[in-house]
Amino acid sequence: MEKVSRVTGIAVPIKQSNVDTDSIIPAEFLKRVTKTGFEDALFYAWRQNPDFVLNQPRYAGAKVLVAGPDFGTGSSREHAVWALRDYGFRAVLSSRFGDIFRGNSGKQGLLAAQVAEEDIQRIWSLIEATPGLEVTVDLEARTVTVGDFSTAFEIDDYTRWRLLEGLDDIGLTLRDEAKITEFEATRAGWRPRTLPVK
Amino acid sequence: MSSSDNGAHRRGRTLAEKVWDDHLVVKGEDGNPDLIYIDLHLVHEVTSPQAFDGLRQAGRPVRRLDLTIATEDHNTPTVNIDKPIADLVSRTQIEALRTNAAEFGMRLHSLGDIEQGIVHVVGPQLGLTMPGITVVCGDSHTSTHGAFGAMALGIGTSEVEHVLATQTLPLKPFKTMAINVEGALRPGVTAKDIILAVIAKITTGGGQGYVLEYRGSAIRSLSMEGRMTICNMSIEAGARAGMVAPDQITFDYLEGRPHAPQGQDWVDAVEYWKTLPTDDDAVFDAEVFLDASELEPFVTWGTNPGQGVSLSETVPNPADITDPNERASAERALAYMDLEAGTRMKDIQVDTVFIGSCTNSRIEDLRAAADIMRGHKKADNLRVLVVPGSARVRLEAEAEGLDQVFKDFGADWRFAGCSMCLGMNPDQIAPGERCASTSNRNFEGRQGKGGRTHLVSPLVAAATAIRGTLSSPWDLENLVADEAIANGAVN
């Protein structure tokens, strides 16, 4: 996983609450078996509308998504994060995220920054007022900066550390492999097994 | 949640805390997550291919094949299952699962196999889902398994890879919320109506960060099928999981199933399971109360599962909603659903009735629907799809003659799978079509692009199929009476 410390780029306002993962990527795209190349699937249904923000030239090449509350609710599909990442997004700002979506983001190097609702509104008006205005999300400092406006965001320490270090989950866990083996030795006989014991 | 080790006096623990504590491999320090052992890993074709790809890339094996089981469900067709899957992409995904299962040595129940079915129907049916265990699956409705008093979590594909490789997950402790449902349900009101009412009350974000424990006399008197319906939709309230404490109903359901413990193991297990219910002096982080005796058959009008009302009510007016985000969301939902505020829910005509999905496709659900349909015909200009949750449920239903009831009624009786719950297979609704569905999600386009979904119980689905408009079994008594009057049998 690539290290993430600071994201600077064009920001797109998605002025809606409850953007669920079905909207971020419709189920039809879940059929793919690859882990990349999902950029065409992002907000597929909404992008059929020529007025949808992502279709506006001023937001081309955007790296930051600024969304209403409860972003990424619903289905656990990690494809939602891959689609955002493949499209070029490196950070998403919202006042509240779906739990599974937030977890998935941290594992894929997408920075899910929790920003107060009134600050989200402020950022929306700033980026809408000035085309080309860049937003900087600084993970070291935990701040979002847009022009003269700057505010703090929340992200849990563990996810922040992993993003900063670019750490892979499995490798981290396997450092405790001896403890896993020890735990397995204590498992009661009644616990489920899908196969006959070897 | 892991509250036990910091205070001088140790307070009682909740069910969720007990299960958590018993699976702690490494306690997280300094705000790091705990490392939790996973007893059972369920796998299906949609969220696993990339996880196996990851293992392959890193040269890692599956750590515990004996705790892992896979089935095909999301993409499987529900007709002509002996033919090759027509849709190339669906076929590719299923073939990827088959290849991965063969390569890694994982147990897989493929289309046509007697144990094939929706992953959340198959686990309990085999007796693999049991109290006091941790269950994960790359699917948000894994919460279903919490009905047994298991900690059951939906996970993403990276986490699927993590569990395949390590049989553990790094997890942050959750908060606990008690959902107390007291009183007796009126006839015609079911577990589905309870959970739709709970979500309407606490909203789709209300459970965020919580494990919900459903408690109270109304929950205690539910069958395992009903408890699964409730826990299934915990995720629609934003919760990480839902649980019901195990009791005699749980043990009776499990005993004798293929993977249930046997002999001394069964005795040990039951003894342990009896220690799991929440202690009297335990404290929940939040509590919600609901009076079951006041509930009516429930139905959604909008595009998230929290946008629901009793069937006797009308489509709400967004202008009455004070929260601006909620109001905007309601306006948008009504536009998408093509509904006008003030319309009586019962006047809404539907084109399709879908009975199925991991929420309501177990034998009890099919029996309930069949009881309503028996001796009736479906309304004209409406199609009815009945899709059992697993191949075994299908067989069981056929042994009871339910398939004949459905066919006589005019319904399509299909093979097992997720089907129209999300329309990854050819079972979809057309743009603009309106569906009364026993599934769990009414999101825009969920059942097919431009399709409109009303979430309902199997009883409401069946009554709706008879009348052609959203209806509850309560309306049916009138209909039966009306018919009888028309036939001159009563005056």
Ligand code: SF4
């Ligand atoms: S039936 Fe629906 S909700 Fe359940 S696992 Fe299948 S797609 Fe998901």
